[in-house]
Amino acid sequence: MAVTKKIIHKVTDDEVKQCWEFGLKYFLDDTKSTQNRTGGQNRGVGGVLDSFMNKIVEIAVCKELSKLNKSIDCLPDFEIHALNKGKTEPDVYKIVEKKYKKERNPNVYVEIKNISDADNWLGPKADEIESIQNNDYKITDTKKMFYVYGELVDSKHDSNKRHSSILGAYMKKLIPGDPVLMNFHDVSDLSVEIKYVFSVHDIQKLGVSFPKGGYMVSPEIFVEPAAKTKIRIRNNMKSGQYKKMNVGNKTLPKETGAFLTKAGREKTRLPYPKSFGDIKFKGKIEMHEEKLSSLVNHFFYCLNDVAISSDVLGDWNFKKGDVQNYRITYSGRDPELIKNNTFVARRNQKITDRLGAIRLAEIAKSI
Structure with a gap:
């Protein structure tokens, strides 16, 4: 360093x-x-x-x-x-x-x-x-x-x-x-x-490369819910209101939480940026998916202390019992790129x- x-x-x-x-x-x-x-x-x-x-x-x-x-x-x-x-x-x-x-x-x-x-x-x-x-x-x-x-x-x-x-x-x-x-x-x-x-x-x-025709994506991929919302999310996880996801390979799913809407086109899911590679974690989590009309949430509960690492985006650390929302979304008013770009998070x-x-x-x- x-x-x-x-x-x-x-x-x-x-x-x-x-x-x-x-x-x-x-x-x-x-x-x-x-x-x-x-x-x-x-x-x-x-x-x-x-x-x-x-x-x-x-x-x-x-x-x-x-x-x-x-x-x-x-x-x-x-x-x-x-x-x-x-x-x-x-x-x-x-x-x-x-x-x-x-x-x-x-x-x-x-x-x-x-x-x-x-x-x-x-x-x-x-x-x-x-x-x-x-x-x-x-x-x-x-x-x-x-x-x-x-x-x-x-x-x-x-x-x-x-x-x-x-x-x-x-x-x-x-x-x-x-x-x-x-x-x-x-x-x-x-x-x-x-x-x-x-x-x-x-x-x-x-x-990291953001190729022409791709999308500008925010590097802030975790959204922390408010304290009361965390309680509601955890209760919904326990009652089975969300779809449970398989994260047994210690890698977060290559899915995003945003949709793209363009005039005259059908709404589509924002593609996962290939240049992000794998986002890996150490520890144990339960992850559940909530699909809404305008976005997709991937809530996870930390069964013990969790360390998340990405070569592109950096590191995160969450404590046992924490609830977080893993949601990759686009950045800016016009996220579609008209040229190849390279940036550092x-x-x-x-x-x-x-x-x-x-x-x-x-x-x-x-x-």
Whole structure:
């Protein structure tokens, strides 16, 4: 297991101001689209500003790279580029050699992503790789293409989540004393934690394949019922209301709990992802199936302590007497894939421990 080390960057007022001004300039540029990238909805100035506040993660990564290699300054991309279809620029845009006061292009390609709790899979989509391989810096080796994932964290995380907003915090600073804006936390409460660092080569080597025409599936395959629901499930198991399943081979059934519905087509069961392989367990369980019109539940009762393991998804441990629901379902609004993709399950620590923040030093040395 790799050594884990946290890299946390404290956010400053000047850094947030840089994101604020970039967002305003972008919005006022008539050549730029104001549509949301994923949904296509038009955004006003507030929506554009909110999205570009995420560039604080790019600033944080560049600052931390510069700390790790004191001979250089890493500059984030804060230029408003003309549309250049089919090509992207790296987020670490330029390198300044301090000794010679000379600016140059980076020697490795770095893409910086803002990660949240909702992100279950790590890695670039196939079209992203195609795009960055067609870069102006002639960096085509996947071992020299890096992804850095950072997360904006709030020291007051235990309070109201809606009060934690980098845009709200900066507006609070701009308009001091406003009774509504006073509800937001302060910029001084915010930091960026570097969570994962890996190359495209790492993901292609360590990740799981999601082929074109297949479906994006959630790696969170167990749903814990509420305490009262567990009692009801256990009683229904005892009374024979569910179909009992054979799990004597110490492998969970290769069945899913979701249906696919498409216009003009009959409802079909989501296929089990072949790339998941076997999901094995140690211990004793009773498993029962409940088929409903919209989903299928696979409830199991732990007769003793149970350890479940998957090379792709990671490990789980459940205590004797526990009741869980094994339910594989799709992920996202449009789960059918139009290209081949390769990802790593974020919850699989056997892999993600090798992709930790400590690897930022690898980039700092080679960039």
